[in-house]
Amino acid sequence: MAERAYEILPGNHGTRVKVNVRGSAVLRIPRLNRGTAFTPEERRRLGLVGLLPAHSTPLEGQLHRTYQRFLAAGNPLQQFAYLRGLRDRNTVLFYRLVSEHLEEMMPIIYTPTIGDAILEFSMMFRQVNGVFLNINAPEVIDESLLAIGRRPEDVDIVIVTDSEGILGIGDQGVGGVEICLGKKSLYTAAAGVDPNRMVPVVLDVGTDNLRLLNDDLYLGLRQARVRGERYDAFIEEFVAGVQRVFPHAMIHWEDFGADNAHRILTTYRDKVCTFNDDVQGTAAVVGAAALAGVRAKGEKLSAQRVVIHGAGTAGIGIADLLVDLMVAEGLTPEQVRQRFWVTASRGLVTDAPGAKARDFQRPYGRAHGEVEHWTLDEPGHIGLADVVRNVHPTILIGTSAQPGSFTQEIVTDLASHTERPIIMPLSNPTSLVEATPAHLLEWTSGRALIATGSPFDPVRYEGVEYTIAQANNAFIFPGLGLGVSVCRASRVTDGMIGAAAQALASLVRISRPGQSILPALNDLRRVSATVAIAVAKAAEAEGVAGEPLTDPVQEVFDAMWQPVYPELIIED
Incomplete structure (x- = not known):
């Protein structure tokens, strides 16, 4: 599977990768693929000779080309589709492009455009890098989580929705997986959380959306939304499955209905590392x-x-x-x-x-x-x-x-x-x-x-x-997730949430009329790092940090994945 086709070696920000595959397989793995940026020597050693046009284009040239393609897309939904395709082809290029144009592209890869993409999910379906769990098959939760190809120590965050409270459009069934993919993109673009260390999950418990139930193309369970004891038992099975398969992962709950969101958070917040972004x-x-x-x-x-x-x-x-x-x-x-x-x-x-x-x-x-x-x-x-x-x-x-x-x-x-x-x-x-x-x-x-x-x-x-x-929640959740992963927190406490709020507020200096009471969205990397440091320190102070902090600033910075093409270790 793709994750075993290469090995991320210890080094600065994960920028050294050992490649274990050759030929066209390299181009099919987004984390390895760099398209026309492969040098002639890399092409020879990786078996790519003849599979790409002759001229090598550096990352800067690719950024210019992809940005122009983005601008040429006819409407926001077409821009979303273009960026999604880029993400699925070339991890580094996608995140570098989004990071350099974050304020402009955030409304495309997340709200509001992602709402339109969710409405069209079944019609526009293409394979997504996420996990689909359905309430009629709880016995395969572990198997399904393992199928994503990650080892237990390789996952820091599991982002999950049951799609009942998607944005302002409500119950959207399995299409809600797109909201988890959008959150994953922001974790990386805003805070440098390694995209390979997150797993998006949708819990398919049915839907009460009659439009979906009567749509021949709808891809989720054709049944009314399950509630009550059976629903709670499925959530319990899911939480236990994550604990078994990815024991260090924070569970990020996203867009659950109000009653379920509060009940789930209350039930698990003192038992596992869990965070509800909407709450x-x-x-x-x-x-x-x-x-x-x-x-x-x-x-x-x-x-x-x-x-x-x-x-x-x-x-x-x-x-x-x-x-x-x-x-x-x-x-x-x-x-x-x-x-x-x-x-x-x-x-x-x-x-x-x-x-x-x-x-x-x-x-x-x-x-x-x-x-x-x-x-x-x-x-x-x-x-x-x-x-x-x-x-x-x-x-x-x-x-x-x-x-x-x-x-x-x-x-x-x-x-x-x-x-x-x-x-x-x-x-x-x-x-x-x-x-x-x-x-x-x-x-x-x-x-x-x-x-x-x-x-x-x-x-x-x-x-x-x-x-x-x-x-925008993007001021908080990326940095919080980064801070949790840096210190291996076993819980997300109220003190850690308060520390995140205080850290964000500390970045605001209002000295003239008309100034914003929050930072600019184009400053998210600095914001997220500041939040992460405060969260990790709060976790240590409250006794829930699994790893001691010796130099929080350096440790947070070192944990932030950078969207640059890594050094390739190619053994002939």
Whole structure:
């Protein structure tokens, strides 16, 4: 199999590779293939004479050629297809190209374009370098994981989805494997995690998407989504399988439904090394934006009043981390929770008789006696406008997927009670955003500190250009995964997530009006290294690091794979 066709030798950043195959097999292995960049001598020794055009093109020339091809693609989905094909042909060239144009290409290899690719997965199918596990065959989990061709010590991260909560498009069955492949690409492009040391996995538990079930080309199980005890047993089998086959790997959960995401994280976080990006990654990047925002105001996070509109996976994950960050400033958890108000589909979460709330929302339920005398727009229903009017929050966060729900009335009310409100409309894609940055700046007379979930162009208001921070999880998860792998952490603790948020916030220096409260996406390599160092140090401090740290900066740097053609060791 491909991984046994070559051996990555000890050396600087994995740049020495012993090649054990010859001829056309070399060109079929993405990690070995360098296409027209093979020198005449390498072609002779590897049996490639006659298999490539005569002229050798260095990596720089290949980068120019591939970038022009990328630009010539007709639309984002065609650009995605081109980059996917390049990734499957030439590992180094793909990651070098993406790394040099990361801000431009991230929306193509990940959100929002990857959502369109997932919708077309069965129609556009081509073999993917991932693992498909289905709930009707739990007995072959180990066999399936082994089929990827990695040895136990060769895998640092397993990225897995059950595809129920894909981006803003919901249940997408086995097509969700593309989200795991996209995350894998960002781990490498942003943090230098070796692409060979990650395994994307999709758990096929059926789908409730009737479009897919009635599509003759759909490639997943033709059955309704399995839930309940059988689902939980399958998850347990999967976790046990990963522990047996790849005992050092962190399990990265991606795009699970809200109830499953929280339950799985709660069940396994103290048992195995596991991380949920939608809960913990989103929380960390939003926590960093909040920290940077309050520091720009000269205030403490623990002095803020926080309203979160959308008490789902992301919203409650954000609340949990903000609680931890406030507790670190000296308050008790009970004191801190009194500074939070969260709304769900039925309005403000309370403990009123008959009020319905999910288990993970209950810690944030407000006492019925506190709100029973509020004047409401609609008797019996406490909506977002009611909460803002009565609470006077200083931070307003949207994870509701309710477009336009941060209305002019709500925002002007908010801004009338706080000089510099922090407002984060985080719902993706752009069509679901709670308010646009342009409107928020207009309604707050340019005083709002803003972070969004989707990318927005800079906004000019009253002669000032405002750079809009994008609260993209790519600021957190690549560095976190790198830090975990460097220190061989046995768990991902709340302290490590908090350290990641603090590290990201430390990179922000707001010295003039209009500056972003998060770094630029084109600075991700530095961001990821900073996050990785903080995560590894936190793991060691909390006693969950398997490897001692002697020089964290050097150890993190040495672990970052570089997209350069390696020295080839060719034995004649």
